[in-house]
Amino acid sequence: MAEKSRIEEMARKISSIKQATNELKSMSGGIQAVDRNVDRILASVKMLEINISDLTEVL
């Protein structure tokens, strides 16, 4: 049960990072130095989702 709670908490943090990153992109006004780096962050966030967030559906 503690493991499940820990994973769910990590998943919430991952979701927050994703949301904040998307917000950053939406306020960039098209600055490429922001948008492209946001895309890279989001790619890494996706790996966190695969490694952690996806598990919340099966635990």
Added chain:
Amino acid sequence: MADNDIYWNPILETLPREKLRVLQLKKFQRIFKWAYDNSPFYREFYGNAGIEPGDIKTFDDIRKVPKVEKSLLRDIQTKEPFPYGTILSVPIENVTEYHQTSGTTGQPVYQADTWQDWEWCAETWAYILYAQGYRNYDRVFIPFGYHTAIAYWMGHYGAEKLGCEVVPGGVLNTEARILKIQEVRATAIMATPTYILGMADTARTKLGIDPAKDLNIQKITVAGEPGGSIPTTKKRMEEAWGAKVYDHVGATEFGAWSYECTYQSGLHVNEAFFLVEIEDIDTGELITEPGRRGKMIITTFDRQAQPCVRFDSKDIIEWSPDECDCGRTFRLIKGGVVGRADDITKVKGVLLAPTSIEEVVRSIPQLGDEYEVLVTKKGDLDDITLRLELVPGQEDNTDAARKVLVDQLRIKTGLGYNLEFHEYGSLPRYELKAKRFKDMRPKEH
């Protein structure tokens, strides 16, 4: 149970199998829907088969999804957008990585990846390398040409992800690579089994370097050929380098799906990233039990630009009856990829797997690492010639080697061969995948 420190992701890698299966079904549903929604090819392909995302509710439903073959990919890639065709599932401006298959069996297949896909590729390699004991203190030398083949590109990025220091051994020749390995005191290398053996031979014969004594390599990851899972070939590599050798299997179209861990019990299928099904070659029946060979149908769960859903790989594999002591719940396959459904050829009416020949050749110490198999036709009969090299100084032992070869080849393959002994160093050497099996019979065979 093993120490948690041996896992890249201890949660996923030790997930109870019933939960792993639930996860796999959810991931299959997700990639199937992605392909259906975003790829014109898949939309039409599945539409013609009368299947759509809502139809996939169980593992049995997955079996109803039509398979994709490489020949179909080639056809798709004659269409727009160039060069990937209608399988492409993202806007082409989102593609950041181009690779292609070698094209040895026909027109190359082009592989598109977005940056996210490429992160995914590196992630799959992070699982492999961490399981094989790579850590952030390793200095990894990659003796690879860094060209359009995907080969060790993924290994490079995966090692970086672990925090390893990666030394690219790109355009150097073999001698220069060995000297660089020595100069930087590299602790690990990645290459095909053929090249690992070839480098050791070059080090000894041309540079007077004994890799096992004079270099600092502790672990080697091999791929691209079955040698890492052939015990006699693995033994030769480990002895030549004084290092542990770990196998891994992957492919351009679907990625790095399996790996050996430090326990060396077989190849783990990364079931959190892939769905591997084994089918009977003749009947298509699903094989779930160990010890029965079939061809692999593979689905890649989260690589999106060019989805790989139920790809008929034609690789021949079998489930292992064993569990690995490492504690991973990912299932093992036994003996790696033992051949290909379109490569396990009938010779003299007998199914011949080239790996069986390699197992015999590499078990005989008088013989060098290289060999070639030529299948020709003499009248109506198949004829097999096995070309070999004797290790220098073993020329007087030809008869002894011949006797063992005849006996062992008969036992392992059920066939007789013409044996030709050639001068050491005269057979072709390869840097990537070796092409030792040459079927010269007329095409209609």
